Amino acid sequence: MRILLIEPSDQWITNNKQLKHNDQVMVPLGLMYLSAYIKKHFEGELEIKVISTIIDFDDPSDLKKVMDAFKPDIIGIKCVIFYNNVIQDIINFIRSLDSEALLVAGGPNVSPSAENLFENNLFDLYVQGEGEETFLEIVQMYHDSGKQYVIDHKADIAGLILKKEQKIITTKARPLIDDIDTLPIPDYDVIDFDKYSNFLNYGYTRRKMAALFTSRGCPYQCTYCHVVFGKKFRYRTVENLVHEIHYLYENHGVKDFAIVDDIFNLDKNRLVEFNDYMINYGPKVNLYFPNGLRADILTPQLIDDMVKAGTIWITYSLESSSKRIQKVIKKYVNVDKLKEVVDYSCEKNIITNCCLMVGFPTETISEAEKSLEFFADFKHLTLPYYFSVKYFQDTSLFNSAGDFGINLEADKLTGAYHNYSFQDTPDIKTKDFEKLNYWYLRNIFMNKERIENSINILDHHFTQDEINDMYSVFFRKKVNNIDKDIMPFLNV
Numbered sequence: 001m002r003i004l005l006i007e008p009s010d011q012w013i014t015n016n017k018q019l020k021h022n023d024q025v026m027v028p029l030g031l032m033y034l035s036a037y038i039k040k041h042f043e044g045e046l047e048i049k050v051i052s053t054i055i056d057f058d059d060p061s062d063l064k065k066v067m068d069a070f071k072p073d074i075i076g077i078k079c080v081i082f083y084n085n086v087i088q089d090i091i092n093f094i095r096s097l098d099s100e101a102l103l104v105a106g107g108p109n110v111s112p113s114a115e116n117l118f119e120n121n122l123f124d125l126y127v128q129g130e131g132e133e134t135f136l137e138i139v140q141m142y143h144d145s146g147k148q149y150v151i152d153h154k155a156d157i158a159g160l161i162l163k164k165e166q167k168i169i170t171t172k173a174r175p176l177i178d179d180i181d182t183l184p185i186p187d188y189d190v191i192d193f194d195k196y197s198n199f200l201n202y203g204y205t206r207r208k209m210a211a212l213f214t215s216r217g218c219p220y221q222c223t224y225c226h227v228v229f230g231k232k233f234r235y236r237t238v239e240n241l242v243h244e245i246h247y248l249y250e251n252h253g254v255k256d257f258a259i260v261d262d263i264f265n266l267d268k269n270r271l272v273e274f275n276d277y278m279i280n281y282g283p284k285v286n287l288y289f290p291n292g293l294r295a296d297i298l299t300p301q302l303i304d305d306m307v308k309a310g311t312i313w314i315t316y317s318l319e320s321s322s323k324r325i326q327k328v329i330k331k332y333v334n335v336d337k338l339k340e341v342v343d344y345s346c347e348k349n350i351i352t353n354c355c356l357m358v359g360f361p362t363e364t365i366s367e368a369e370k371s372l373e374f375f376a377d378f379k380h381l382t383l384p385y386y387f388s389v390k391y392f393q394d395t396s397l398f399n400s401a402g403d404f405g406i407n408l409e410a411d412k413l414t415g416a417y418h419n420y421s422f423q424d425t426p427d428i429k430t431k432d433f434e435k436l437n438y439w440y441l442r443n444i445f446m447n448k449e450r451i452e453n454s455i456n457i458l459d460h461h462f463t464q465d466e467i468n469d470m471y472s473v474f475f476r477k478k479v480n481n482i483d484k485d486i487m488p489f490l491n492v
Contacts, residue, residue, distance in 0.1 A: 001046040001143055003038065004072035004101070005031040008079075008086040009054040014476050020054075022472045025199035026258070028052055029211045030078060030107065030131070032186035037132040038139055040184050045143070050190040053086060055199070063093055074142060075099070076135065078107040079117060081392065091122045102147045104138060106131045108228045110161060112170060113393045118163045125154055126161040129228055130216070132183065134159035134174055176230050180216055181240045188252055202258040202290040203313055203351075204470035205462060209256040209288075210248045214241050218262040221330040223396040224357070224389065233266055238273045242282060249283045257285055261292040271302060278309035286461070288313035295341040296334035303341070307348050312461045314345055315353040315383070321374035322367040325360055329397070339377075346380035346453075349460045353382055358436060359389035361397070361404035364427050368436055376444050382454040383474075386440045388433075391423065448490035455482065 007028035014023050028050055035048045049070055057063065075094065079087055094103065105117060106127040117126065127134045137157050141150045154160060159174030177183065193208050201209035215235035218225070248254040265271045278285075287310040295316040320326060321335050345352040356375050358368045375384060391398045391408050401408050405426045424430055444450070458467050471479040471486055479485045 001042075001074070001139070002070055002072045003035075003046060003048045003074045003076065003139065004066070004070055005034060005048065005050045005076045006078070006090060007031055007050070007052040008077065008083040008090055009052050010083060010086050011054070012082060013473055016476055019472060019476065019478065021198055021200075022469060022478075023054075023199060024201065024204065024473065025052070025054055025196060026202060026209070027186075027188075027191055027196055027211055028078070029186055029213060029260070031076070032188065032190065033183065033213075034076065034106075034132060034135055035187035035190050036184040038136055039187065041136055042139070042143075046139070048187070048190060050187075053090070055192075055195050061093070063090065064097060067094070067097055067099060072099075072101045073147075074104060074139065075101045076104045076106060077123075079105050079109040079114075080107055081109045081114075084109075084116060088122075100147070102138075102142060102150060104135065106135065108226055111394045112161055112168045115168070118168055121163070124151055125157075128159055128161050128170065129174070129230075130176055131159075133177065176217070176232065176234070178234060180234050181236050185244050185247055186211075188248065193252060200469060200473060201256070202260075203256065203286075203288050203462075204473055205256075205466045206469065207256045208252070208254050209258055210252070210254045212241065212244065212257050212259045213261065214259060214264060215261045215266070219266075220263070221396070223329045223400070224360075224392075226392065226395060229262075233263075235267060235270060238270060238277055241274065242277055245282065245285065249285065255283075255285050256288065258288040258290055259292060260290065263294050264289065264292045265294060265297060265302070268297070268302075272305070275302070275305035275309045279305065282309070285310045286313075287311045290315050291317070294333075296337040298341050300344055303345055303348060303350070307350065311350060313351045313353075315355065315385075316342055316345075317355045318371075318375070319355065319357045320360065320363070320367070321371040322363070325363055325367060325371075328362060329360055335374075339374075342378055342381070346378075346457065349457050351382045351454075351457055351461060352380065353385060354378060355385040355387060357387040357389050358433065359423055359425060359428065361401065361406060361425065362427065363425070365432050365436075368428060369439075372436060372440055372444070375440075376447075379447075379450050380453040380457065381450060382458065384440075384444050384450070386437070386444070389423065442491055446489070446491050448487070448492050451486070451490060 011020060011023045031050050035050055051066060077087060103123045104125045104127060105123040110126050110128050125138060138150060155162060155171055158172045160171045162169050197206050197208055200206060215233060216229040217232045217234050219231055219233055245257060293314055293316060316338060318338055319331055326332055342352060342354055356371055391401050468479045471482060
């Protein structure tokens with residue numbers, strides 16, 4: 001049996017074909033987990049190939065070469081709303097080849113409300129939520145009885161979404177995996193690390209970087225967030241986590257690790273244990289938290305120990321400085337505590353970033369302005385992320401939008417947070433969003449003091465060429481010299 005797993009991806013930050021290799025691409029962690037899980041249960045009875053469209057293809061037609069050479073029995077495609085067009089092109093191309101492969105969709109965009117996925121019967125099967133056990137059952141059924149048997153009996157498989165008589169229905173729910181220590185290490189043997197090093201990683205460098213997913217589920221109720229892995233917090237033990245770090249360090253030469261949990265520090269004792277191990281016994285590595293650290297439950301002592309353990313990069317989420325909006329979006333961040341933690345992280349020479357979003361229901365122009373003014377006080381941030389609120393399907397925010405008089409147009413529901421395709425609200429119109437964006441660019445993003453302070457911190461961790469690469473992404477142009485290409489254009 002041969003299984004082809006496809007990660008649809010494209011440029012999503014630079015949007016400049018000349019800067020293709022200055023865009024951010026990470027290893028396809030979800031597909032690598034699937035590969036490892038299937039191989040664990042089949043022990044050499046099948047072959048799995050994992051490809052990323054941006055890494056492995058110069059043109060969608062390159063897929064034909066893969067199909068002709070590999071001849072897959074099953075094709076699994078990860079579905080993320082950012083890449084709907086890429087997914088559509090891939091499926092249309094596979095169909096044009098008259099492939100007999102079983103087509104399986106999975107990923108965060110697979111849900112009963114994702115009607116675009118069900119149009120024209122794009123896929124044979126749709127896996128909802130946590131996918132390892134469901135996909136394993138599909139592979140086992142195909143292995144034992146063939147493709148047609150799977151299609152005829154798909155209603156017997158838990159965790160699927162089906163289209164039947166023009167109605168979208170779900171099969172019985174599949175229980176979440178309680179003990180995620182039982183999951184094997186993601187299958188890094190199915191990717192070419194060197195190819196990924198041609199692009200930028202979560203630290204905006206070309207270093208060999210692995211991604212660590214150490215927990216699943218988040219008990220918080222933030223209205224703008226998906227619930228792919230449920231609300232029950234399930235975490236890997238420190239012993240299990242450091243085993244993966246040692247394995248990747250010793251077998252693949254990885255020294256940079258991005259921890260991509262929803263909230264890594266939800267269990268304080270686990271964080272303390274992890275820090276202690278890495279300080280006393282772990283290999284010398286660099287740890288990045290591109291998301292997944294809640295600021296207001298950190299302390300200076302925890303941050304000190306994280307630095308000793310190898311942490312060089314942290315991103316915190318503020319979203320809004322308004323206590324009223326914090327309540328509306330059910331995030332409930334202690335804003336004053338967050339400011340203390342952000343400032344302290346910068347003092348410790350951690351590359352520190354923070355996220356702000358504008359466009360929440362009932363948010364006024366005055367509240368948005370005050371959030372930006374609060375944001376502007378952070379003079380050492382490397383990345384002051386300023387985002388447009390996106391009303392993604394299957395979020396509480398999306399489901400309640402109509403109650404707040406917000407009209408959700410289809411073209412406003414896709415794209416990355418940093419795309420400034422703002423959605424009008426009854427309180428903030430497009431022209432107001434444009435004014436807020438201009439204020440942000442002038443007073444925060446292009447602030448000379450902030451950038452100079454940030455570069456002083458970056459110098460502790462990155463080479464000058466790596467910093468130039470990073471700023472090529474930020475400014476969407478090739479940067480060869482910060483002093484000449486960036487500094488003359490900044491605001492004092």
